Amino acid sequence: xxxxxxxxxxxxxxxxxxxxxxxxxxxxxxxxxxxxxxxxxxxxxxxxxxxxxxxxxxxxxxxxxxxxxxxxxxxxxxxxxxxxxxxxxxxxxxxxxxxxxxxxxxxxxxxxxxxxxxxxxxxxxxxxxxxxxxxxxxxxxxxxxxxxxxxxxxxxxxxxxxxxxxxxxxxxxxxxxxxxxxxxxxxxxxxxxxxxxxxxxxxxxxxxxxxxxxxxxxxxxxxxxxxxxxxxxxxxxxxxxxxxxxxxxxxxxxxxxxxxxxxxxxxxxxxxxxxxxxxxxxxxxxxxxxxxxxxxxxxxxxxxxxxxxxxxxxxxxxxxxxxxxxxxxxxxxxxxxxxxxxxxxxxxxxxxxxxxxxxxxxxxxxxxxxxxxxxxxxxxxxxxxxxxxxxxxxxxxxxxxxxxxxxxxxxxxxxxxxxxxxxxxxxxxxxxxxxxxxxxxxxxxxxxxxxxxxxxxxx
Amino acid sequence: xxxxxxxxxxxxxxxxxxxxxxxxxxxxxxxxxxxxxxxxxxxxxxxxxxxxxxxxxxxxxxxxxxxxxxxxxxxxxxxxxxxxxxxxxxxxxxxxxxxxxxxxxxxxxxxxxxxxxxxxxxxxxxxxxxxxxxxxxxxxxxxxxxxxx
Numbered sequence: 001x002x003x004x005x006x007x008x009x010x011x012x013x014x015x016x017x018x019x020x021x022x023x024x025x026x027x028x029x030x031x032x033x034x035x036x037x038x039x040x041x042x043x044x045x046x047x048x049x050x051x052x053x054x055x056x057x058x059x060x061x062x063x064x065x066x067x068x069x070x071x072x073x074x075x076x077x078x079x080x081x082x083x084x085x086x087x088x089x090x091x092x093x094x095x096x097x098x099x100x101x102x103x104x105x106x107x108x109x110x111x112x113x114x115x116x117x118x119x120x121x122x123x124x125x126x127x128x129x130x131x132x133x134x135x136x137x138x139x140x141x142x143x144x145x146x147x148x149x150x151x152x153x154x155x156x157x158x159x160x161x162x163x164x165x166x167x168x169x170x171x172x173x174x175x176x177x178x179x180x181x182x183x184x185x186x187x188x189x190x191x192x193x194x195x196x197x198x199x200x201x202x203x204x205x206x207x208x209x210x211x212x213x214x215x216x217x218x219x220x221x222x223x224x225x226x227x228x229x230x231x232x233x234x235x236x237x238x239x240x241x242x243x244x245x246x247x248x249x250x251x252x253x254x255x256x257x258x259x260x261x262x263x264x265x266x267x268x269x270x271x272x273x274x275x276x277x278x279x280x281x282x283x284x285x286x287x288x289x290x291x292x293x294x295x296x297x298x299x300x301x302x303x304x305x306x307x308x309x310x311x312x313x314x315x316x317x318x319x320x321x322x323x324x325x326x327x328x329x330x331x332x333x334x335x336x337x338x339x340x341x342x343x344x345x346x347x348x349x350x351x352x353x354x355x356x357x358x359x360x361x362x363x364x365x366x367x368x369x370x371x372x373x374x375x376x377x378x379x380x381x382x383x384x385x386x387x388x389x390x391x392x393x394x395x396x397x398x399x400x401x402x403x404x405x406x407x408x409x410x411x412x413x414x415x416x417x418x419x420x421x422x423x424x425x426x427x428x429x430x431x432x433x434x435x436x437x438x439x440x441x442x443x444x445x446x447x448x449x450x451x452x453x454x455x456x457x458x459x
Numbered sequence: 460x461x462x463x464x465x466x467x468x469x470x471x472x473x474x475x476x477x478x479x480x481x482x483x484x485x486x487x488x489x490x491x492x493x494x495x496x497x498x499x500x501x502x503x504x505x506x507x508x509x510x511x512x513x514x515x516x517x518x519x520x521x522x523x524x525x526x527x528x529x530x531x532x533x534x535x536x537x538x539x540x541x542x543x544x545x546x547x548x549x550x551x552x553x554x555x556x557x558x559x560x561x562x563x564x565x566x567x568x569x570x571x572x573x574x575x576x577x578x579x580x581x582x583x584x585x586x587x588x589x590x591x592x593x594x595x596x597x598x599x600x601x602x603x604x605x606x607x608x
Contacts, residue, residue: 034599050597051538065598068538068570072595098571 001317002026002076002101007041008066009081012371012385013293014041017079020309029073031066033059035379040371047073054381060084063091070100077101077316079309083383086292087114087163103316105215105291109266113289117160117198119266123286126265128258131277131285133200144181145174147199156202157181159188163288167191168235170202200287205437206277208232209244209284211259212300213272214311216321221263223256223274224300224308225330230436231425233348238418238441239425240296241335242303245396245434247278255284262286271297271312298369298390299334333396335403340384343416351416352380358413361406365392378415386412396434400426421445531581533603535596539570543592551592553603557585565603568596583607 004027007017014030018041021028030045035054042048049069052059059065061084070078078095080086086104089111095102104110113119117137123130132151137160138144148155148171157180159167167188169180181197189195208229215221226247231239244252259274266272266289273290297308306328315321342348358374370387372378378386389406393399407423424445425431431440468491472480481490535541543551543566553565564576565585587604590596 049538049595050599052598064571065538069597071571072538072540 002313004029004073004075005077005079005103005313006031006066006070006073006075006100007045007081008060008078009084009086010036010039010041010060010371011382012369012388013081013083013295014039015044015371016369017081017309018044020307020313023307024310024313026313029069029075031060031069033381035381038377040373040376049073054379056084056382063088063094067094067098067100070095071098075100077103077313079103079312080292082292082295087290089114101316103270103312105269105272106267109268110291113266113272113291114163115160116158116163116288117196119288120198120200120286122265123262126261128262128265128286129284131200131203131287134198137196137198138181141178141181144177144199148177149174151199151201154202154204155199157184157197157199159184159192159194160196160198161192161194162188163290166235203277203279203285205439206230206279207244207247207437208275209247209255209278210273210275210290210294211256212294212297212308213259213263213268213274214308214315214321215263215268215270215272216315217269217318218320220321220324221260221268222321222323222325222328223259223263224304224306224328226252226255227273227296227299228436229296230438231431231440232438233441235438237296237338239335239337239422240299241333241396241399242299243330243333245333247282251278251282251284258284258286262289266291270315271308295338295385295388296336298367298388299336302334302367302390302392303330303332304328305331332392332394333399334390334392335396335399336388336390337403337407337422338385338418339387339389339410339412339422340418341378341386341412341415342384342418344418344421345416348418349416350380350384352378352384353415354378355386355412356414357411359409359411360387361389361409363406365402366390366406367392372412386415386417397432400432529607530586531583531605531607532601533565533577533579533581533605535568535598535600535602536577537568537570537575538597539568539575539595541590541592541594541596541602542567542569542574543588553585553588555585555588558608559583559585559605577602579603579605581605581607 005021006029007014018028028045030041030048031051032039032042033052033054051065051069052062078100085091087110089107092102092107092110120130134147154172157169169184171177171180184197185195188197210227212224226244227240227242228244229237229240262274271293273294275287276284277287278284301308341351343351354377355372360368367390368387372386391399391403391406393402404426407419478493559579560582563579565579566577567574568577583605585603586606589601
C-alpha cells in the first residue's frame, strides 16, 4: 500500500481524495496555485506545496511543476482527480517514468479512449453498438456531405480530441452542415489543438446512461450499475441519479455487459465510466469512455456502499478487487445535485466572491461533497461548482423528497447559485416520472421568469 | 512570541490593572486572562492552517509580508531543491553582505534532475538568505532579501 500520495487537483475532488487517503492511513500532499492558498484541500493535507500562479496552465496543468513537487515530497503515487491532467496520457507516462504510480488506467488506455474517433473504431471491432457514423476523421466538406446523407439527418459533428460535452455541432440539413463542419474544425483546433472531427447520427431525444467500471490489474473488470445523467444544460450535467429510472432490468443487464466488454477492449484498469445514449425505442449506443473518476461518482457509492476512491487507491497499489460482479447490489435510489456559483436568472453568469453565510444540509440520507467553508473566497479562475448534494431514498420518490428538503435547508450567500433551478427541475412532472432526456432543460426550463415556464406545455 | 515578550506583557497587565489582553498578528493569536486567584491564565489559539500541519512538513508559506523600504524579496520561480553553490564543495553564490548586480546567479534550484540557475532581478546587497542548502522549496517561496544601495 502507498505511504504517501500527491493529489494533482483542487477543490471538492481534492478534499474527497484526501479523505479517502486519511481513512486508509496514507499521508497526503496537496498542490495549489497562489490564489488557492486558503483552500480547504491545502488545509486538510499533511503537506502542501505551492506550484504556480493562478492560471491553470501555470499551476494545475503545469506538469513539470507538479512532478517536481511530487519528487521533493517523495510521494509513491499521484491521484489526478477529474479534469486537469486526469485524462492526459502524457502526464500518465511521465509519472510512470519517474517511478510514481499514476492512480488510474494505463497510459495506452487513456490514449485509446481519449481519441474519440479511434475509440469508436475499437468498439466497432469489439462489437459494442455504436451510432452510425464516419469511419474516421472527416477530411473535407465533400466527405462530410456524403457521410451525412448516407446515414440521414440530423447528424452531430464531434471533435476527436474532445469529450465531456465540448466541441460538438448539430446539423439538420445540407445547408447547415458545411458551416457546422468548418466551425467545428476551427473550434476543435482552438480548444484541443487538433482539428480532427468525425460525424455521428444525432439522436434527438436521447437519455444519457452511463456505467461505472472498476477493473483491477489482475484482469477482473466489473460494473457498478448505471447512472442517468440526462438533466444537462449545454451538455454539462446538472442532476445525476442511480439507478437509471424506468429502464428494464433486461436492458440494464445487457448494457452492463456491453460496458464491461467496452472496458475490456480498452484493456482497462482502475475506475472509469462507459457512456451510452438510449433512444426512444430503447436501442443503446456507445458514445465514449471516460478514463477517470467522475464528478457524479457519489450516487454510485451511495447505492452500492462501495467507496470508489478507496478502490482506485487499492487497485493502483496492486490489490485484487475484493468483490465480484454478483456481490454488487443496488440499494434504494440516489440523486445528486451539482450546485454551481452561477446566476440561473441571468443566463448562468458565474458568480464568484466571498461566501459570507454557509449552511449546508444534513440529517439522515444526505451527503455533501464540498470544498467551501464560511468565509471562503470563490475564485474566478476555476470552475464554478461549489457543492454536490446527494440524497439517498429507499426509492426514487423518497430520494426526490429528501433532496427537496435538503435544498430548502441550504444557504450559500450572498453568491448566486443554481439551487433554485434544481428545485424547479425536481418539481417538474416530467422529471418526477423519470422521463427526462438530454433536451429537457432547453425545451422545458429555459432559465428566466416563471411566466415563461407556465406557458410551455405541461411536463 | 518569546518568554521575554510574554513576561513583558504580563507585567504591563499588572501595571495597568488589566484583567484581559488579546493580541492577533498574522496567523498567531494570544489571549492573556487574569484568573480569579490573581494568577494570569494563558490561552493560546492557533489558526486552522496550523492545526492540520505537521511541524517538519513543507509549510504552505507565510502570507505576504509587509515589504520593507528598498528591500526586494527574491522568490522562487519554481518547485524544487535549493542549492546555494554550484557544487557541494564549491563557494556559495550568495553570502550575507555581498553586493550583486542584476543577472548575477544567486542559487540553483534543481527540478527533475535539471539544475536551474536563478538570477537576480535587481542589484544591491544581500541582507538575508532565507533558505538552507538542500531544502525543498515551493513556487513563490521567499529565498533572498536584497537591499537597494
